[in-house]
Amino acid sequence: MEKIFKKTNAGHYLLIIAGTLLMAASVNLVYDPLEMVTGGVTGLAIVIKKVTSIWIKGGIPIWLTNILLNIPLFLAAWLVRGKAFLKNTFFATVSLSIALYIIPTYDIVYNDYLLAAVFGGVLGGAGLGLVFMTLSSTGGTDLLAMVVHKFKPYYTVPQILTVIDGLIVLAGVISFGLTKALYAIIAVYITAKISDSILEGLKFAKMAYVISDYYDDIAKQVMKELDRGVTGVSATGMYSNKDKKMLFCVVSKKEIVTLTDIAVSIDPKAFIIVSDVREVTGEGFREYRQ
Template sequence: MKNFCMVVLGSVIVGLGYNFFLIPNKILSSGLSGIAIMLGLITPINTGVLNFVLNLPLLIVAIFKLGNKFVFYTITSVVVLSVSLYVIPVIQLSTEPILSSLFGGVLTGLGIGIIFKASGSSGGFDIIAMLLAKNKDFPLGSILSALNGIVVIISGFVFNWDAALNTLVAIYTTGKVIDTVHTNHIKLTLMIITNKGDEMKSKLLQSVYRGITIMDGEGAYSGESRKVLLTVITRYQLTDVKKLIKEVDENAFVNITETTEVMGSFHRN
């Protein structure tokens, strides 16, 4: 229920970003939603209807290639976003294109980041990005920014190149905010020094689906023997792991560093 509510909230936030900042200033968003915005501006068909129709083929692909939960949340997001675009009035909150690009990009990135965090997507190019990131440590926002170059080019030909540059600003901002909110691709290395090594190992293996390397250590000052546990986790798991460590040994020394790259066996899902 929590993830479902996050998907709904994120989709509504994206709809607000579109109808309050991007659409009134003829600025496109990323992916199929951006194409839907463009078609909605040059045809009498509502953007929400176009967004739903354009996403149908990729949703069908997602059913076969991705998990059932992901597909359910993605369908929910596409439906809620399409309804939001249909129901929320188009209001021009700012007549300044750059400000509209930035604020529209921030709201869009925030909404999509929340949806990603709930293990869903807003459809369109997001599905392609999730497929690419499924087996590799690619930042989703960067993938989306790369895929959306075509939207910028289309914007320049259909409207003007000022609109294309504003679209580029919006897409770049969206990608950066997504990577700030959705941090699953970030890996952390934990070095845990504790005198309750066996208990800590058992608790971690029971609660966290990660491999652990154990080494013998000795305090240079005290001369006491301790266990050194080394493991790599995702940033999502950090809060739970820190709580778990405190429950086992409040006096454990823990060094947490961000990991640039992981090679070998590492469960990414």
């Protein structure tokens, strides 16, 4: 799916729209009616809406706050991430604000806070994952998280976002009490897990080492049937003290079964090691994009 959407700008923007619709649904249909502050600009917007309702009927709309609070963060994105990133982020932020405007505020979980934490977390996490998949941001704290990720690449964006939103959730205790904040923490955790799973799942692959005396036949068959590159690594068997060739190959999750079948059919005594690969960049997998 990722390859298909990357081929056209239309598919790229459709992912952003779909993601922001899911995120807006989690806010207007779950969090706002139950006054759950799950972090981010939308979380702060819920607090601002509540506070300003004293002077303004209904308070300042969440969609309007979302736009106003993102202005300084756009300046940071311009300096750190560049024009291309800012263009996508602008589209995503506007898309989220429009979605927040058109989706009505309604309690679909009927005041069930546990259901709200789970369902809201799944909706928001799925939406966030789709947006991040396009290397975009909806602004707010996730924009801040992506800026931090530029300097701390060994942490995933959802992990950084969890820390930032966690601090905002703690601030929400003052406005709405401890009970709601505790449920909000559950929602933040689920959101991070779901979005992380979407990002990592799209890059997930399998790495196989094959040790066999018939390495040449196995390599040729793998390249023929799977159209994957195979690397021969020189190795020495410490028991036999003989030089061997160990095949190294990275394939998709579906292809690992075929690779194993090929190796075993050629050499039933082949020694095969399979492990998970978190991310693969290169020909046949995800292309690198700055």
